Amino acid sequence: MDVEKLLSGLYSDEGRQNPYPFYAALHELGPIRELPNRPEHSTVSAVAGGYDVLDQLLRDPEWYKQSPPGWEDEEILRTFNSSMMFINPPDHTRMRAVFAKTFTPRRLGELEPVIVRVTDAMLDRMAEAGAGGAELDFVADFAYPIPALVMAEFIGLPEADLPWYRQRVDWIDEFMDVAGKTPERLARANTAAAELRGYYRELIADRRRRPGEDLISGLVEALDGGGVDLTEEELISNLIVLFNASFVTTVYMFSNGLPLLLAHPEVVAALPGDDELTRGCVDEVLRMEAPVHFLARAAPRDTVLHGVPVAKDENVLMLIAAANRDPARFPGPDRFDPRRGGPPSLAFGVGLHFCLGSAVSRLEGRLALPRLFARFPKLQVTEKPVYSGSLFLRGIDTMSVTTGG
Template sequence: MDVDEILTGLYSEAGRQDPYPWYAALHRHGPVSAVPARAEHSTVSAVAVGYDLVDQVLRDPGWYKGMPPGWQEQEILRTFLTSMMFVNPPDHTRMRAVFARTFTPRRLSALEPVIVRVVDAMLDRMADAGAGGAEVDFVADFAYPVPALVMAEFIGLPEADLAWYRQRVDWIDEYMDVAGKTPERLARANRAAEELRDYYRDLIAQRRRRPGEDLISGLVEALDGGGVELTEDELISNLIVLFNASFVTTVYMFSNGLPLLLAHPDTVAALPGDDALARGCVDEVLRMASPVHFLARSAPRDTELAGVPVARDENVLLLIGGANRDPARFPDPDRFDPRRDGPPSLAFGVGLHFCLGSAVSRLEGRLALPRLFARFPGLAVTQEPTYSGSLFLRGIDKLFVATGS
């Protein structure tokens, strides 16, 4: 099978449901493969699946994020491309410095009791919903509300707004997928971005009048105190992207991880009370079932990647989900092993654009998983999971379980 056939299979509905056989096929071609110019997928000149090569490109600040043509005309693209997740240095450096000043260890440690409180409340909800052997949607009753409520409290969003907010997150995520660039999805994503910008403007005005301990209050204080190189519009773009990225990836960390964990009952039984094992389980879930499956970078100059020529400004597709199962770096890569030695997964990226919210996501997983299995040692999946159908953000959207209580 040639590279174009593999990419065609990967981008198909079946490939988005289960991309791992296609990643394995790409590994057999080497760490990076040229994409023929005639191919349907010729918007990229090469596709990289090797862990070391993907890590190398992500760490090299010269490889940049290209701007799609006409991006200024679309509200969703203007929002993305004026946030630190998508801009290049020096703007990226300037923006990230502002958030690093407020994304402090003190704020992170203050989240621990918040996470425990939210997790316990959602476990109570699962127990009520699953009474008498009734099926429970693990995503609706746990995987979604835990990170949504935690991030809402951390950032400073009212809990009552979360249902409204989720619809707009879904519209944006639909557009982000490889198959999402339809006029209808673009229109919904533009509407979502416009409405979220108005929403954050109101919240910022409220925090100016009545500051609190949340992230928005800290950022507004830094902005209004002077000496901060960030406009209010840039602040809003970053808040939209930060919440989406930190929240959706954690939802999928939980929902993708549950079937993996339940397939290893000895691990599940040992999780309560074993913090080192909990950390290992979070890391291994992120490696084997990464929520984000690909990124793209543009070449800063004419170069070669493992012998594959890439011209200046051409795009390379970096398959995070495939790199995390590189047999050259992870022996027996399809085996779940929470005590595995080896390099860290690339689930949150590396280098300049390493995910700022990764510490929050890992903390949620480390605290939540032992409490989940301590409360429901007989937890079991009762139906086949329903995946999102997206390859960019790949995750389980519906997962019915019996709590065994």
């Protein structure tokens, strides 16, 4: 298969449902390939799935994030381009430093009882709703509420606002997908960005009047005291991106992980009480079923990578989910092995933009999964799971289960 056929297969419904055979075919073609017949306005000139080349490019601070040309006046792009995830140093360094201070080991420690409380409440609800063999939706009842409620409490968003908020997150995420940049999706993403900006302006005003213990209160106090090198509008952009980034990713860590884990009953049985095994499972789930499938970076100068020329300012499409199954780095890459060790997967990226919340998601997995299996050792998936249909954020959106209770 040549690389263009392979990419169109990957973007098809079949590829979005199961991209892994396409990634395996890509590895056979090499770590990086040129895209000879790319569309007229595309700035992507190569696609890479090799672990080593992606690890090297992502760690290189000169490879940079480029926003799509001609979209500068769109609300969604203005929000993205004033947030750490989408920009380059020195602004990236300045903004990331503000938020890095909020993800301290102490704050993580404070999150533990919140995660345990939220998880146990969800498990109680599942026990009740699933009594007598009734089917539940694992995503609606476990995978979604845990990260949503934990992060909402951390940031300081009222729980009652979450359904409204989630709709806006979905509109933005649709736009982020490979084929997502249609005028309709752009319009919805712009609406979402404008509404979320208004929402945060009100929330910030409220916390000024009535400060709490949450992230927003702390940041607003620091902002007003001159202790934070951010404007209020930049604070809003970063809050939008932070909550978006924390959300569906962690939902998919749980939902994509369940079928993998249940296929290994001996692992599931051993999880409660074995913290090392649990950590291994969380990392192996993220390696095999990464919620984020691709990133992109632009070349700082003309260069040649493994014989593939990439001109200055052209992008490499970086298939990190393919790199996580690179047989050169992960022998038997399709085998679930929570004790495999080896290099870290690229599920959280690497380098300058390495995920700021990786420790939060890992902690949620470490605390919630053993509780789930201790409570419901006979948990079973009863129907074929339904995937999101997005390749950027790929994961299970609906999955019927019975608790065995």
